[in-house]
Amino acid sequence: MVVTHPQTGHQLNIGLDVIAVPRLRASLELAEVSGCDFVLAPLAHPRYERMSVHASPPAVPASPDLPPRIIRTDPLTRSDLELSSGEWMAGVVAKLSPWIRPDSPHTALRTASEAAFAEEVSFAAHMSLRALVIPPPNGGRSGVANLARCLSAALLAAPTLQLWLRLPVVDLPGRVPLSSFAADETSVELPSEDETDPWEVWNVIRTMCGEHPNLGVALELTPDLPLRPLLERWIAEPVRVVLLSTSSYVTNKVGYPVLSRKHQDFIKTMFKMRPFFALTGRAHKVKGGDGYRPFVQYLAHLFGKMPDSSEAETYEAPYYDYLQAPLQPLADNLGSQMYETFEKDPVKYSAYEQAVRMCLVDMQTGKEGKEIVIMVVGAGRGPLVKRCLDAAESTGISVKVYAVEKNPNAIVTLRNMQREPGWENVTVVPGDMRTLKSEVKADILVSELLGSFGDNELSPECLDGANSLLREGGVSIPCSYTSFLAPLSSTKLHNEVKAYGDSMKEMETSYVVKIHRGKLVAAPQPVFTFTHPNRAVVIDNSRYTKLEFCVSETNIVHGFAGFFETDLYKGIKLSINPETFSDRMFSWFPIFFPIASPVYVKGGQTLTAHMWRCVSPSKVWYEWCVTDPSVTVIHNPNGRSHAMSKGS
């Protein structure tokens, strides 16, 4: 049974982890009776003999690149004819034999393990199975190197097979939340906890395997879950299946198996990441039915209770973790569809209207009866012009509006709108705000030139260029904006960048992206602020900021997430900074600045980052690097890989 959410249509696949499998079809039938649609089953038959290298002469190896070590008389496992290939692919996730110990100190067991590992991988690939689940390593993070090599070799040898490393997450006794300590007391952790912390183990293996996209996590939830910040690190990791032990269930007042609030919360978070789920452990007797059915039903019930997606979520879902190049509206002309998307935002234009209204009222006080001149620079297809007219109408203040736009295609739309009622006082002015000369000066200059990182679509350069259009004492809406940056952990996004191309160029580019499988490991901090109008004699829009982030939980930092906040007028704000987010606004996704070699940061350490905004006569670009706890190269020196062109 695949559970489908009644509103969202999202699907939930629940499987059953089986230990002994005399006959695979019987196991699949048991799973189906329990409401599950696949089984996690051992790939090899445990009773078939598999001897190690030192006992008899070599057999022909399974693959020409695998060493000739396994000798047997029995077959490896059941015949592949037991199920149809469709049943194998949809119904079976295989488990590697639990006796395989590539990091055993005993050479014979180690070499036999290496050979068996390669053999089972080869068979799973042959069967086109969904994935092969690797048993939990038991050596701590310093005892997994040879397992990592086996995985690394398998990922290359079987390029279509998923390998999921099973990791039980348990509470670490003695682990104290770092926030309860002063900063200088954060080194009280015991090293032995790091050694066995499943995330640390995973991090070593993932790094050794080069963050291979086919390497995933089979996360096993136990009755004792760790603290929320420790659990949340898994959001940034490729968790492919969540295994839930029946022993994690508790019995509620009326005798049904349910989960604790802590388990529920984490599972709900994981639902959004859409992994498979599977039940593991014994089906002890509970109310609600036989076998695993009550446990499965409770999980399906939790899933069904997930709230319906918001309008913004529905719009955003297709963009999850999809990297886009930032817009370059100065260099390129936007298409009509792009304008339409942006004009739909329910929050942004209301805020602009309110800001213009407040500003009109403030200005009227001084110059009763006189027409107020508003210039909308970068008017596009006119949404801001419309809001300015609305604001004027609602205040009864008479205005003259100039709509300045450099895109000749958008001018067509504006000229058509001009014929509509209410647009009598609108003048359409084709041209670039930076070069336009005007006898008339604006009282209010309205613009919407902000990118995900505030200044990254060259709003400062454009508005400085339009300075001569604004009268002395005039107001710019927005008045100011500030970019924000936070260190981000996201294997997913780092892999997406690598998928674009595995060279430094891709790592030195910033991307607009709706971050889904990622976690901010510290709160965003302000980076660059611009205030308008800027009346300095010589305007310098280059910036340099050093940022120090206190990271509370050990993490890998793959780059930085960038946001902005803007003050349109006297406290009317728009923000995509998660801490001050303008609810329901969807005009901007965050920006992502990758780090070529991810940085490991221990809980309690400070991450020092440097960010430059560099300006030349022809372009603007960012450079960034980390200098603590380790030093990275300066990314994008001289804008060699990515820059915003000033060209018109």
Added chain:
Amino acid sequence: MVVTHPQTGHQLNIGLDVIAVPRLRASLELAEVSGCDFVLAPLAHPRYERMSVHASPPAVPASPDLPPRIIRTDPLTRSDLELSSGEWMAGVVAKLSPWIRPDSPHTALRTASEAAFAEEVSFAAHMSLRALVIPPPNGGRSGVANLARCLSAALLAAPTLQLWLRLPVVDLPGRVPLSSFAADETSVELPSEDETDPWEVWNVIRTMCGEHPNLGVALELTPDLPLRPLLERWIAEPVRVVLLSTSSYVTNKVGYPVLSRKHQDFIKTMFKMRPFFALTGRAHKVKGGDGYRPFVQYLAHLFGKMPDSSEAETYEAPYYDYLQAPLQPLADNLGSQMYETFEKDPVKYSAYEQAVRMCLVDMQTGKEGKEIVIMVVGAGRGPLVKRCLDAAESTGISVKVYAVEKNPNAIVTLRNMQREPGWENVTVVPGDMRTLKSEVKADILVSELLGSFGDNELSPECLDGANSLLREGGVSIPCSYTSFLAPLSSTKLHNEVKAYGDSMKEMETSYVVKIHRGKLVAAPQPVFTFTHPNRAVVIDNSRYTKLEFCVSETNIVHGFAGFFETDLYKGIKLSINPETFSDRMFSWFPIFFPIASPVYVKGGQTLTAHMWRCVSPSKVWYEWCVTDPSVTVIHNPNGRSHAMSKGS
């Protein structure tokens, strides 16, 4: 004056660091009078006005990609017509203006510094100067980020200009040699010392600039030098000029200026790296002449006392830091010139002769009068055959020698040699030792199949293949061999690998190289051992070893240097392991295994490395990684970038 070594012909360039330069020609003349052949002179004239951005309207920038910030009425500096362009290039190394402080907390000074930095770089590039020396940063390693960005930008903007960062090396008070502590007490260092340690400062800047090959060090020796292990880290760095303060000199009994033993030792080490030298500081009055002449003369005297190069050094010098692909004698046939080079080694063949002689004597005891059968497998052009005959002759033991060789071209040489006197008992057998069948069995199997890393030219596979040629109880010469590995710091070698191609493939390849600008940061440790003959039923030549190196001084590890030791017969050894090196032997250079992202290791930390020797039916390859103090990717998984082919 350029000092030329009387024997070696090596040259020493000595320069003079001048502070104030009213006229450049006068300074050059002063330098010449003092025995120097170049000056380190300020590039910009300190009294010419250079105003910062906020004072007046912008000027045209020096380069289209540099911001328009510098405004002046005076020229930047003296006219370039003051000297001929030849004099500029040969006679002047320029110094950046000392007031430039890119990391100043004062925005005005910072931005003016950035602009002046770019301007002086542009002018130095315009003049085709040898190098521009950057004044010592004074902010500690956490206060050099913006300087590093200026350097990074300059290295890209002026791709032919060398930038040398001036760094005074001083003794760090309170620094205790780590070796005097037990391992668990190594964390007693004060962090403030790391902060100001010039190597740490350099390491941050070098890393941020991506280890750019045009970025070098101007190392300034002060009266107080640090401990030798700290000093030696500079051997692995691109030191382009050694600046020696006159205050570092002491007066000897007869009144002449001389250097302490510590200074002498370090300078002699640096002579071998062939940097420029330059005198700095005041020319206080000493015996031996006016001005700087006595100081220069003493340096020239030290240089002249350098010992003549040994034969091995003369042979090796052209190969310093030159990366070669390891030989693949199994897959390719060696050329005649290659054989000739190898046959010249004065140590290797003597050791073989001695080993064969000892073995003959041992064997004769059992079988008086009977002919002893020696098979030389991989006989090449016959040097080992000759040594076997010599050994037999010197012991008076009668032998029958079979010369097995698969290279048909070498067979030509062998057949010709067979006609020479003394070769009556030699039989030439064309063929591959691994497939050859023979009725006659050898008492002694002699081979020279070892590579720089012992087994890396597939000696184990070849000798195992030749097992059937050796009688039960017969002896293999060599009897055994062991590879060794040590972590290596060498910016130079890492850059050489990158120069081959900046992809993972080059970083996953091993190279044979005479390491010159590099330093082992821990003693070599044994890795893989092979013993012959190997009579196991199923032979497994794959290996896995985990190595733990205790690193005493903070360093960057760029990869591993590999060596081998072999026991030819009962203690007759050959070794290229530096700790047991066979003096004067030159047949093997070390092997270098790079690490893609160099690993920073603090003094007292343990570096954990993993090395695999992997074997498939068609090839053999190594994989390697580091798991402590940080985790690297596994290099060369499945031999994807580099492998030794078993093909014949």
